[in-house]
Amino acid sequence: MKNRLTPEALQRLADEDLMTLVERKDADAFAVLYERHGGAAYSLAHRIVGDRSVAEDVTQEAFLSVWRSGARFDSTRGSVRSWTLGIVRNRSIDALRRVAGKAPKLDLDDDAVIEGQPAGELTDSEAIRRETSRRVRGVLKELPAEQSRVIGLAYFGGFTHSEIAEILGMPLGTVKGRMRLGLEKLRVSLAEQMGAHGPTEVLP
C-alpha cells in the first residue's frame, strides 16, 4: 500500500471514505475513525455496562470488529457512526450477559445495519458531543415517561419486550405499543427539529 494519504488529508475525508481505506487495512485511516467516534462509543459502553474497565474492553472489541469486518459495512444502509455504535451497543449488552454468567457465549454478529443516516459526520470533539447529548436528552425528555422507560429498558438494559412486560407487570401489548409510540414520536420530533436540513444538525 504505497501512496498513503497524509494525516491531514485523512482528517478531511468523510467516514465512508475512511471505511474504504480501512477495508484495505489502512491503520492510519482507522485511527481517524477511532478519533472521531471512540469517545461516543466508550460513553455508550460505559452507560450500558456501568464499569470503566468493562467499557474499555467492549469498546476495543467493537473497534477491532470494525477493523476486521469493515468490508461488511454498506453505506447505502446507514452511516459509519450508526453502524459502529450499533456494534458497541450489542457488545455491551453481550458483556452484561456474560457477567451474569447465565447466557452461553454468543455467536457475535456485528452486521449492524442502520439505515437512513446521511454520510459525512462532524468531527467528534468532546465539546460537541457534550452539547449534542444535552440537546438530545432534551428531546428524549419530551417523551411521555412510560414510553421513554420501555425504550430505555430495551436499548440500554438489553431486555426483550416480554422481559420488560414481566419486570413492569404489564401486558406485552402495552409494552410494544409504548415502544412504537415512543420511537415514532422521537422520529417525528426529530424531523420537525431538522426541518429541511437533515439529521446532521442534531446528530454529528
Place this chain on the structure above:
Amino acid sequence: MNADLHSDRERLNEDLAAYALGALEPAEADSLELHLDSCDSCRERLRWLYPALDLLPASVEQVSPPETLRESLMAAVRDEAESVADERAPARSKPARAQQKRSRWQGFGEIFMRPALGLAVVVVLIAGAASGYVLRGSDPAATPKNTFVEAKPTRGAPPGASATLERHGDSATLHVNQMPEIDRDQVYEVWVERGGVMEPASTFILGRDGSAEAAVPGPLQGAEGVYVSTEPYPGSARPTSPPVLVAELQ
C-alpha cells in the same frame, strides 16, 4: 376485513419498533427478517425509524476514554495491518466472512442470538404514586412527608417476599421482609432505574428473620424504579440476575 388489515399493519409497526430497539425474542426477529426480505414498505418504515434510534446513543453522558485504550487498540491494529501487508492478503479476512449471515436489516442482531435472559433478579418495582400511599402527619415537623411505596414481587420472586420503599425527600430506605437466605458469597443489591439503566444503589444482607433495611441514596429525582436482585459478593455494576422486587417511582 379493513379492520384486519389495519391491525396487521399496527402489529407490524409495533414489531418493527421492537426490532429496531433489539427487543424482539430471537425467533420473532428471525421471522420478521424473513418478512423484511420481501416487504418494501416495512423496509422503508424501518429505515424511517432509524434516525430516532440514533438519538439513544447520542443521549448518554459523554465520558473520555482513557488514552491506554487508543494505544492498545492501535497497537493491535497496526500489528494486523503489517501482517496483512506482508502476506499481501486480500482485503477481506476470513472471520469477517464467517460472520456474514443474518440481520441485514437490523442494527442489533447479536442480542437476538441469546436465549431468554434467564435473569434471576427479583424485581421489586416500587409501585408508583397510584399504588403508593402517603403518610401525613406522622412526624410533620421532622420530615416533610415520607412517601411509602409498596414493592411488587416479580414473577421470579420468592413466595412471601415483600418490600416497602420509604421515600424521604430525594433518597429512600427500602424495608424488605421474608426474603430467602442466599449463599454466603452473594448479597442482595438495590438498583435505581434511570433511563432504562439499572444503577447500583446499595447492598444488604438479611437479618435472621429474613428482613433488612437498605439505604437507597439519592438522587431519586427522575428515577423510574427501585429494584432488588441477588448478586455475587460484593455486588455488581449491573444486575446479573433478574430483579425479585420492583418499586415503581413514577
